[in-house]
Amino acid sequence: MRKVTKVYxxxxxxxxxxxxxxxxxxxxxxxxxxxxxxxxxxxxxIRELQPTEGEVLIAGRDISSLSDKKVPQLRxxxxxxxxxxxxxxSRNVYDNVAYALQVIGTxxxxxxxxxxxxxxxxxxADKVKNFPDQLSGGEQQRLSVARAFVNHPPLLLADEPTxxxxxxxxxxxxxxxYRINRTGTTVVVVTHDREMVDKMxxxxxxxxxGRVVRDQAAGTYTADDESTREFAARLRDExxxxxERPSY
Amino acid sequence: MGRVFFFIGEGLxxxxxxxxxxxxxxxxxxxxVLLVGVLIPILQATNGKNxxxxxxxxxxxxxxxxxxxxxxxxAGNIGEQAAPAQxxxxxxxxxxxxxxxxxxxxxxxxxxxxxxxxxxxxxxxxITAQLxxxxxxxxxxxxxxxxxLSNLSSVRAAITPPGANGQPSPISPLIGDIGESRDDAKTIxxxxxxxxxxxxxxxILLAIVSLLLVANTIRLSIYARRRExxxxxxxxxTNWFIRWPFxxxxxxCGLIGALVAIGLLFLGKVVVLDPLKHSFQWIASGHTMGFxxxxxxxxxxxxxxxxxxxxxxxxxxxxx
Numbered sequence: 001m002r003k004v005t006k007v008y009x010x011x012x013x014x015x016x017x018x019x020x021x022x023x024x025x026x027x028x029x030x031x032x033x034x035x036x037x038x039x040x041x042x043x044x045x046i047r048e049l050q051p052t053e054g055e056v057l058i059a060g061r062d063i064s065s066l067s068d069k070k071v072p073q074l075r076x077x078x079x080x081x082x083x084x085x086x087x088x089x090s091r092n093v094y095d096n097v098a099y100a101l102q103v104i105g106t107x108x109x110x111x112x113x114x115x116x117x118x119x120x121x122x123x124x125a126d127k128v129k130n131f132p133d134q135l136s137g138g139e140q141q142r143l144s145v146a147r148a149f150v151n152h153p154p155l156l157l158a159d160e161p162t163x164x165x166x167x168x169x170x171x172x173x174x175x176x177x178y179r180i181n182r183t184g185t186t187v188v189v190v191t192h193d194r195e196m197v198d199k200m201x202x203x204x205x206x207x208x209x210g211r212v213v214r215d216q217a218a219g220t221y222t223a224d225d226e227s228t229r230e231f232a233a234r235l236r237d238e239x240x241x242x243x244e245r246p247s248y
Numbered sequence: 249m250g251r252v253f254f255f256i257g258e259g260l261x262x263x264x265x266x267x268x269x270x271x272x273x274x275x276x277x278x279x280x281v282l283l284v285g286v287l288i289p290i291l292q293a294t295n296g297k298n299x300x301x302x303x304x305x306x307x308x309x310x311x312x313x314x315x316x317x318x319x320x321x322x323a324g325n326i327g328e329q330a331a332p333a334q335x336x337x338x339x340x341x342x343x344x345x346x347x348x349x350x351x352x353x354x355x356x357x358x359x360x361x362x363x364x365x366x367x368x369x370x371x372x373x374x375i376t377a378q379l380x381x382x383x384x385x386x387x388x389x390x391x392x393x394x395x396x397l398s399n400l401s402s403v404r405a406a407i408t409p410p411g412a413n414g415q416p417s418p419i420s421p422l423i424g425d426i427g428e429s430r431d432d433a434k435t436i437x438x439x440x441x442x443x444x445x446x447x448x449x450x451x452i453l454l455a456i457v458s459l460l461l462v463a464n465t466i467r468l469s470i471y472a473r474r475r476e477x478x479x480x481x482x483x484x485x486t487n488w489f490i491r492w493p494f495x496x497x498x499x500x501c502g503l504i505g506a507l508v509a510i511g512l513l514f515l516g517k518v519v520v521l522d523p524l525k526h527s528f529q530w531i532a533s534g535h536t537m538g539f540x541x542x543x544x545x546x547x548x549x550x551x552x553x554x555x556x557x558x559x560x561x562x563x564x565x566x567x568x
Contacts, residue, residue, distance in 0.1 A: 046482070069486075076484030086479055090265065102254060103485035147483070 004054035006040050006210075014040040015051070016210040022188060024154070027181045029197045030190045032207035038190045041207070042159050045188075046078055047071050058155065076104050079148030079185075083160035085140045087132040093119065093143055094128040100147045118150040122176050138169035145176050149185070156180060158189045162196065168241045170196060175232040182228070199238045259496025266472050270501055273458075273465035277505025277554060278512075280458040281546045285513045287447050288542060294440045306393035307404055309342065311335070312424035313356075313387065320421050329356045329388050330422055338420050342392055345406040347399035352391045359386040387424060404428070455553055462501060462557030466494055470561070491562045495555060502554025503547075510543045 006015040014037045022028050030038050043049040044056050047063050055062045063074055087096050097118055101111045119125045122142035124135075132140055141161055148156055158177060162170035174189075174196065181187040191197060197204055206214035226234070235241075263270045312320040313327035318334075321327045329335075335353060342351045354362070360379065363386065367375050379385070394403045407426060411417030418426075470477065480490050517539060537545075 072481075072484040072486045074484070075482060080482050086475065086482070088476055088479060099479070100483040103480050103483055103489055105251065105489075151483075 001041075001044075002055040002057070004041075004044060004051045004056060006037070006044060006049060007052045013210050015044070017054070018207075018210070018212055019054075020205055020212060020215060022186060024186055025181070025184055027178070027187045027200075027202045028189070029200065029202055029204045030188060030207065031192060031194065031197055031204055032213075033192065036207040037210040038207055039159055040210075042080075042157050042188075042190055045155075045157060046075055046080060072104075076151060077153050077155065079151070079153040079156040081141070081144050081148045081156070081158040081161050083163040085132070085144040087140060087144060087147075089132050091131070092128065093124055093130050093132075093135070096132065096143060097147045097150050100150055104151065106151075114150050118146040121149065121179065122146040123172075136169075137165050138172055141165065141169075141173050142176055145173065145180070149180050152183075153185065155186045155188070158187070160190055160192070162191060162193055167196075167239060168236070171232055171235050171239070171241060174200065174235065175228050178231050179228045195239060196235075199235050255492040255496050258493035259500060262469055262473060262493060262497050263500060266469055269465040269468040270497070273462045273498075273501045273554075273557075274505040274508070276458045276461040277502050277550050278509045280454045280553075281506045281509035281550050282512055283454055284451050284549070285509060285542065285546050286516075287451050288545070289537070291444055291447050292537065294443050298440045305397055305400065306391055307400065307407070308427040309390040309392055309407060309423055310387045310425040310427065311338070311389060311422050314422075320424075323424050326383050326385050334422060335388070338422055339390065341419055342390055342407070345403055347394050347396070347403055348392055349395045350391075350393045354389050354391065356384045356386055356388045359388065360384050400428070455549075458550075459553050459557045459560075462498055462554045463561040465501060466498055466558045466561040469494060469497060494562055495558045498554040498558030499551055502551040505554075506547045506550035509550075510546055513543070513546075514539065 001018055001020050004015055004018045005013070007013050018037075018041065030041065032038055040049060044051050045058070045063075047066065050064055056064055058074070058078075066074060088099060091099060094115055097115045098111050101114060106114070116125060116128075119128060122145050124139060124142055124146060127135065127139065132143065135143065141164075145158075145161070148158075156177070161173050161177070165173065170193065177187050177189060178200075204214065204216060205212060311330055312323060313325060314320050314330050314334075315327050318331060320330075330338075339351055339353060342348060364373070367373055392403065392407070394400050404426060405416075406419075407423070408416035408418050477490055
């Protein structure tokens with residue numbers, strides 16, 4: 001992002017001269033108090049919002065100059081996860097994930113191959129027939145991660161993915177995101193869970209009143225070869241969460 | 249092909265899930281098609297009748313009765329019919345007038361016969377029975393039709409050119425009176441065009457109402473499925489991909505509504521109209537189109553209106 005400013009109608013400045021660069025394969029946290037502009041920043045990344053000033057470049061291309069017709073193509077290359085999951089209550093687990101592929105015109109055979117893979121990645125392979133209201137909060141969020149990742153996008157954005165979840169379940173979600181990041185996908189996580197951010201030891205960008213006030217690695221960067229199991233175990237240990245759950 | 253099934257599946261799924269608004273628009277489309285289906289034949293029949301009347305417009309030249317000596321009697325006096333020679337002479341004179349297409353003679357006896365027949369069909373033979381047998385009060389007449397309705401006045405003027413005193417005087421002393429069916433035609437034309445205009449206005453209003461109701465159904469459907477639409481947008485569905493299921497939903501509403509209405513129209517035709525054909529001449533007059541073409545017009549009309557209703561709403565409410 002280069003000097004991105006977003007002013008809402010009415011004069012509220014949500015982002016002010018925000019410049020930042022996220023490299024391919026990075027795992028980045030975006031933190032800050034409520035109303036600091038985190039969600040606005042995510043929305044400008046998926047062209048839900050156009051910046052008032054500045055450039056948003058993804059893979060070297062300014063997306064604010066994209067024609068409306070090209071926006072769907074952009075969104076197909078970005079997975080998004082939200083705090084409220086945005087699942088379709090009338091479809092079961094399998095169909096929720098398959099839906100993301102159906103709407104972009106994926107063939108049936110490819111859908112049959114990709115959906116079980118994505119569900120296995122998030123640990124929901126045994127719940128394909130369940131409906132969202134039959135899943136726990138953590139499971140629903142994992143389902144939403146599976147839907148975001150099923151198309152193997154190069155960039156995955158998660159807006160408060162652990163906002164409604166207890167610490168142990170949050171670790172499970174982070175573990176899934178970490179695993180996705182290890183496949184080479186760039187992951188940007190918006191959160192205000194400071195403790196989680198500190199323990200993850202990844203790059204943290206802090207926003208306050210629409211400005212970047214900090215951009216640095218939290219704690220020390222850990223080696224990238226840490227396995228997801230080791231990663232989860234370390235997190236639980238450091239956060240003092242005892243309950244060991246099956247890792248995904 | 250897979251996509252087509254996906255759109256149809258999604259459209260039907262939406263209809264199943266939001267049955268109430270769907271049903272409302274099916275009923276509206278149905279009622280509209282039903283009314284329009286009744287109005288179209290009525291319109292055509294009035295139009296046809298109108299043309300028939302225009303074709304029949306002409307002059308009726310009434311002949312005065314003559315006395316036993318062959319002298320024309322003043323109007324109102326009953327005498328004998330003029331002699332064939334006199335009648336034929338007048339016929340030739342009338343035929344010689346420019347723009348006259350046909351001249352046909354109706355004798356006193358024929359006039360009486362026509363009147364009797366008319367009363368007979370109305371079961372009022374008692375009226376003709378009161379006519380005195382040997383004294384027929386009905387005058388003989390010539391029906392003169394012009395080649396074109398616009399030439400009627402010139403033909404009339406030729407029959408009664410201005411006389412010495414400037415007043416119109418007939419070309420023959422036999423001519424007692426001239427009647428014009430144009431006044432009747434004018435009344436019929438005025439009434440039937442009033443009917444036609446009101447029927448067209450009603451049809452247009454009905455079409456607008458059903459268009460708006462279909463649009464409203466789609467709006468409710470978009471509202472009910474805003475989450476789905478949001479997810480579709482997030483995962484990169486194109487605008488048209490999002491719109492198609494809603495279009496299918498609108499089209500299905502139109503199709504079902506139209507089919508129900510056409511079924512009812514067919515039932516009405518078989519049960520009510522066909523048995524009445526023998527009693528009412530205008531039903532069988534042949535001015536109206538056949539049932540199949542009518543059904544097709546209604547079906548495609550209803551589907552077009554539904555698709556338009558969906559399209560307008562989608563343009564307004566699905567800004568991606």
